[in-house]
Amino acid sequence: MIDDIDKLGLQAELVHTVCQLNHGSYDKENHQAVDYLVIPMGEDQGNDTTHSDAEMVIPICHECAEALQGDEWTLIYCLDCGKSHWVLRALSRLNYRHHIIWIKGCPECGSEFRGVYFSDEDEIVWDLAIHKKVA
Ligand SMILES: [Zn+2]
Ligand SMILES: [Zn+2]
Structure with a gap:
């Protein structure tokens, strides 16, 4: 996992980092990142062994961090191209x-669709790097 030194570095970089999640096509503003979404990448993520123990960190803004911890929204994120969108569960x-x-693989990157991975109860345990996820 991310240790304290990494965390300090990441925190320092946030100053000039913007949210990498999709805020919808109507929203072209840059959203100041306040945290990172951390995703452990398991060994079976393709045959690229150099990434076997890697973690992916995605800068996210306050709004997205809140949405990820609430029960109103689901984030759909393509691991191939990094494109994402939010789904309002109620709708x-x-x-x-x-x-x-x-x-x-998603329509945006045109990659062949190769699977869906869920978070939460299932195997991919995501977390926030700076403000720990509220359990
Ligand atoms: Zn955001
Ligand atoms: Zn994609």
């Missing part, structure tokens, strides 16, 4: 219950 026909759904 969705699907009964989303995860905070994050990771996908490999």
